[in-house]
């Protein structure tokens with residue numbers, strides 16, 4: 279998995295993020311590790327509040343360090359982004375690592391033209407004239423599939439549809455051919471018909487520009503289609519992490535099983551969709567033990583005392599659960615995989 | 621855009637007409653007694669009263685009278701535009717009274733408005749950017765003081781200290797520009813500052829809160845994600861979006877002060893429009909009061925229009941609606 283010079287494109291090591299709030303410390307992300315290479319998509323899944331957005335904002339350096347304690351390492355081509363000064367970080371942000379967000383309606387400035395907002399991103403990292411930047415903006419709008427881009431670049435965001443705005447956001451993220459593209463639920467706010475197009479566009483961008491994509495989504499179908507690796511998060515921790523094929527064909531963690539069982543499929547009617555019972559854990563002063571234990575069918579004594587570490591499994595992926603490998607494989611074979619394919 | 625402007629202009633005219641109608645009723649039709657009596661001097665004769673009735677169109681139905689009233693205002697009477705009739709008190713035309721008083725008030729309001737816009741917004745931005753630091757606390761403490769300190773107290777205190785004790789500025793009273801810009805300025809600086817102080821406080825708070833709210837928006841996160849400098853993020857992206865509501869109330873505040881800077885005007889003895897209205901009220905000189913009311917109302921309506929136009933330029937969503 280190692281890239282040029284031995285270092286990965288993006289390697290997150292032991293990342294923890296704590297927010298100091300009035301009510302106490304929110305442990306939003308705990309000891310998270312993963313890597314991302316060029317041309318790969320890492321699908322990040324997990325329920326609401328599992329720390330997916332916080333992780334991506336930490337990578338982008340967009341968390342206010344006055345309120346957020348961040349520990350661990352975020353190595354971009356071997357350089358720890360957490361150790362950079364604000365000015366150095368600003369040079370990485372939007373240039374080597376860029377991000378698109380969930381709500382394209384709120385993410386573009388309502389008072390500036392779409393084209394000039396993209397041109398501004400061009401000029402943030404390269405010393406070119408306004409007209410050159412504008413030309414680059416039009417070129418990118420065209421590349422992401424905005425028809426009549428030269429004219430539409432002069433529109434304001436409210437004149438764009440949701441899908442077009444997300445395309446514009448993608449164009450903005452691509453101006454400097456970034457190495458990493460983080461997409462935080464890029465389709466959640468869009469019409470179902472547009473969702474597939476945006477997913478396809480991101481996948482195309484990955485291939486054409488050879489970027490590493492971190493795709494955060496609730497849609498396991500999209501992950502199955504596009505991701506090479508999957509990270510399953512729960513309560514700010516990695517529950518299971520590994521190659522996509524492994525996760526979808528030999529999931530090992532009870533939470534991942536729950537997610538897979540709740541996955542809607544074409545051949546399964548919506549009313550048989552089984553959500554995981556219970557609600558996500560409070561991240562305010564979390565108790566010791568496996569974060570999933572209040573909702574876990576397989577919970578036993580060990581689960582309450584300490585939280586399981588991520589361990590390497592024979593299949594080449596990692597999970598964190600105290601159940602024995604034999605037990606998990608048996609469960610998966612006999613029950614879960616059957617239920618999923620029903 | 622043009623259609624929008626035309627619609628807003630029509631609306632403005634309608635508002636002015638309605639305001640004029642209501643004030644006309646309240647000032648001329650509700651008070652008991654014959655208004656002509658007030659013009660006719662100590663010993664009115666039937667002939668002179670009839671003459672005055674005719675001149676003021678009091679012999680016609682009231683809607684015709686209102687028609688003349690509007691017509692005079694719109695196209696002017698024998699004294700020129702805008703025709704506002706004669707004062708009861710000294711028989712001079714209200715128009716000439718207002719034209720004499722208006723520059724004082726306009727200079728007062730314009731100078732104060734410039735001060736409060738610059739300092740209010742600057743303090744607000746500083747407070748927002750340095751939020752939860754001592755700078756923010758000092759600024760907001762000052763704002764609280766500015767909002768709660770009574771204008772007449774501030775005015776008298778500043779006159780006493782700055783003029784009487786320190787002799788740094790001119791005293792109360794108004795010195796026209798024609799007597800030299802230095803004397804004019806030295807007499808205006810205290811009223812400007814005192815009148816502006818309250819508004820600086822209000823605008824500082826407003827700017828701070830608007831800017832803080834805007835800085836929490838998703839598009840600000842986008843701006844940071846692009847790798848823009850913090851200065852560009854705050855001034856170009858944040859301030860731009862928080863200024864529109866400030867532009868709105870700025871226009872209205874100015875317009876309202878045209879007839880409403882009474883306290884400042886009287887503390888500093890400036891004798892502007894506020895003084896004219898106040899004086900008219902206590903001497904029951906209804907035409908003078910009415911003149912000021914209508915001028916103020918028109919100023920408010922026109923400023924409303926200006927604000928809408930400015931707003932449309934600031935915010936493309938309005939422009940294309």
Ligand SMILES: Nc1ncnc2c1ncn2[C@@H]1O[C@H](COP(=O)(O)OP(=O)(O)OP(=O)(O)O)[C@@H](O)[C@H]1O
Nearest residue numbers: 297299304306325326327328329330331332333561
């Ligand atoms: N600035 C902050 N201050 C305090 N707590 C925060 C802050 N930002 C996020 N959190 C908390 O961190 C936790 C993780 O939030 P995060 O937004 O990463 O979840 P998520 O996995 O992205 O969920 P979703 O699927 O709803 O987007 C939540 O409990 C949230 O309340």
Ligand code: SF4
Nearest residue numbers: 568571574581599600
């Ligand atoms: S560690 Fe225990 S509680 Fe946690 S997932 Fe495994 S079995 Fe369930």
Ligand SMILES: [Mg+2]
Nearest residue numbers: 330331332462
């Ligand atoms: Mg999120």
